Structure formats: C-alpha cells, structure tokens
Amino acid sequence: MYRVMLLPADADTRELRRALWAAxxxxxITEESEGQLLWLADPGQHEALLDVxxxxxxxEPLPVDAPRRHSMSAGALPSVLRQAPLTAATLxxxxxxxxxxxxxxxxxxxxLAIVPLGISSAGTLSVGSLPDVLASGQVWRLxxxxFLHFGWMHLVFNMLWLWYFGRQVEALQGSRRLxxxxxxxxxxxxxxQYAAGTALFGGMSGVDFALxxxxxxxxRRAPGSGFFVPQMLVVFMLGWMLFTMTDMAAAVGFGNVANEAHLGGLVVGLALGWYHSRGARR
Structure with a gap:
C-alpha cells in the first residue's frame, strides 16, 4: 500500500469508497490521529484515484456501478511483478x-534436504548430520x-499465502525487508523441525506463518504502516496450525505435517514484527 493523502477526520467517505471500488x-482508508489516511494498492492507478x-x-456525481469487466492488459502482469519481484521469484x-x-x-x-539422504548398502535410509553439512560448506541446506513440496495441494496452499503476504511486505517495506x-x-x-528429530521435510509454510x-x-502495533490482514484469516491459520498438532489431524489424513517448522516460523515472524513495528510507531 502507498500513502496518498490525508482526509478530514469527520469526512463521510462511504460514497468515496463505493466510487473507488466501482472504478x-x-x-x-485508515483512521489516524490527524485524520483519515487514504492508501493506494497499485501506484499505476494514482491518476484514476485522484480523479475520483x-x-x-x-x-460532482460519482460512478456507483462497476464498469464492464475487461481482460487483463498486456502491461498488468509486468506491473505486478515489478511491485513484488522477490515474491514472484520465490514463488x-x-x-x-x-x-x-x-x-x-x-x-x-x-x-535439497537439510542433511544428505541416501540408501545404505543394507537397504536402510542413511541420514547425514548437520555439523558435517556445515563443515563441508553445504550451507544452502539450511x-x-x-523450496521442497510433496504434492499439488501442499504447493498451491503455500504459494497462495506466500503471494498474499509477501506482496504486502514487499510493496510497503521493500524487497530487502522481505x-x-x-x-x-x-x-x-x-x-x-530438524531439532524435533526429522530429517525429511519441506515446504514454504514456515515462511508463510512468519509472514x-x-x-x-x-x-496491530503500527496501524499507520498500511499493513492489513483479516482477523478471521489469522484465526483460521492459527487454528489450522493447532489442529495439525492434534491426534485428530492424523486420524483424518493430516498427520504428516511439519508442525515445529510452522511454530518456528511464526516465532521468527512475531519477533521481527515486534522489532520493526517499534520504529513504525515512532
């Protein structure tokens, strides 16, 4: 989101909102101490926003009906990719x-596993050790x-949340922060996840929970920063994380989940959010 302008605190913006969505x-629009702050999602629509x-x-009379839907223009996709290049590259x-x-x-x-995996001469799975991995310089395994996903559903859901949250961070705070x-x-x-005793795991869900x-x-801590996430989405994702930790999840076919990775990623995201929100509040 990009800051555009400050509107009067007592202004009734309902008609303006309807007209902007119609266009x-x-x-x-966020409530700030000095007034109502108008944010824009796509800087390419700046002129259209200013016109409305x-x-x-x-x-003057405002449009209240959405225009007829058109197909995506040739420049729309490159514009999205320019706004979130790291999110797109990761995906x-x-x-x-x-x-x-x-x-x-x-x-x-x-x-790509966190430690080398192979089949021993006895036909059993051989698993390397993390100290040996680091000593040999294979730091990418950390x-x-x-980037490993073990099925279409695993991939699609992880990419959905990566695209939703990653674009928001990159648009508001840049690729370096993301x-x-x-x-x-x-x-x-x-x-x-490795500390929990698992060597074969994968997925971007730990990063998704961090985001x-x-x-x-x-x-929550810096409402003027432009970040937004529906409260029900937070409840759903945290509820899902807790559900997959129970025996009931295993009973219905969701037992093989990297729960420790989800929790570890969430802790990292909260820690970073707490640290960076202090500066945003000041």
Whole structure:
C-alpha cells in the first residue's frame, strides 16, 4: 500500500469508497490521529484515484456501478511483478523445484534436504548430520528444504499465502525487508523441525506463518504502516496450525505435517514484527 493523502477526520467517505471500488481502484482508508489516511494498492492507478477523489471533493456525481469487466492488459502482469519481484521469484523457484522433483525424483530431495539422504548398502535410509553439512560448506541446506513440496495441494496452499503476504511486505517495506524475513524464517523453521528429530521435510509454510505473524503484528502495533490482514484469516491459520498438532489431524489424513517448522516460523515472524513495528510507531 502507498500513502496518498490525508482526509478530514469527520469526512463521510462511504460514497468515496463505493466510487473507488466501482472504478476498480484498490485502496484502503485508515483512521489516524490527524485524520483519515487514504492508501493506494497499485501506484499505476494514482491518476484514476485522484480523479475520483477530486470529483468527490467538488461534490460532482460519482460512478456507483462497476464498469464492464475487461481482460487483463498486456502491461498488468509486468506491473505486478515489478511491485513484488522477490515474491514472484520465490514463488517461481518453488515451482521450478516442484517440476524438477517430477522429473528427477528423489535426487532433488536428497540434494535439497537439510542433511544428505541416501540408501545404505543394507537397504536402510542413511541420514547425514548437520555439523558435517556445515563443515563441508553445504550451507544452502539450511534454507533449501523450504523450496521442497510433496504434492499439488501442499504447493498451491503455500504459494497462495506466500503471494498474499509477501506482496504486502514487499510493496510497503521493500524487497530487502522481505528477503530478511524469508531467510530468517526459512532457516529458523527448518532448524526447529530438524531439532524435533526429522530429517525429511519441506515446504514454504514456515515462511508463510512468519509472514502472517509479521503482517498481523505490524497492523496491530503500527496501524499507520498500511499493513492489513483479516482477523478471521489469522484465526483460521492459527487454528489450522493447532489442529495439525492434534491426534485428530492424523486420524483424518493430516498427520504428516511439519508442525515445529510452522511454530518456528511464526516465532521468527512475531519477533521481527515486534522489532520493526517499534520504529513504525515512532
């Protein structure tokens, strides 16, 4: 979200909101101590927003019906990618790894797992150790399990939340901040899962829960920062995390879940959100 202008605190903005949504201008209005702050989702719609606001301020008739839906313009997708290049790159890398797993199978998993995996001469699974991994310089293994996904549903849901939260962080605070969250949460979630005694795991869900915690805490502690997450979405995701920790989840086929990675990622996201929201509040 991008700050646009401050509106009077006592202004009735209901008609303005309806007109902006009718014009398909993504926006948000937050209540601040000095007035109502208008935010814009896509900077490419700045002129359209100013036109509607100007007509609203002059008391002119405003559009209340949404225009006929058109197909996405040729420049729409590049515009979205320019706003969130790291989010798009991370999502693309997950898709690429998933495709490589379909072609090369276990070879990709063995290469990207947190420790080397293989089959011993006795036919049992051989598992390397993390100290040996670090001593040999294979530091990418601390992060790489986050890019492994073991099914379409696993991939789709993780990419959905990555796209939803990642774009918001990148648009409001830049790619560097998102990179810090992805690295810290990815490594933190993987180490938490490994510490629980699991060597074969994967998924971007630890990062997703970190982004959830970060965005939620920023929206609560620094409401003027522009971050927003529906409260019911927070309840749903935390409820899902708790549900997968129970025996009931295993009984209905959701037992093989990296619960420690989810919790580890959430803790990292909350810690980063608490730290950065202090500066946003000041």
């Amino acid at each position: 398909r201008v993504g926006h948000r 606001v100007g007509r609203w301020q002059r008391g 693309g890398l997950c898709l690429l790894v998933f495709a490589a797993m379909a072609v090369f199978g276990d070879m990709v998993i063995a290469l 992060l790489s399990p986050a 990179l810090v969250i992805v690295l810290a949460a990815g490594i933190g979630a993987n180490l938490a 959830l915690g970060y965005v939620w805490l920023m929206s």
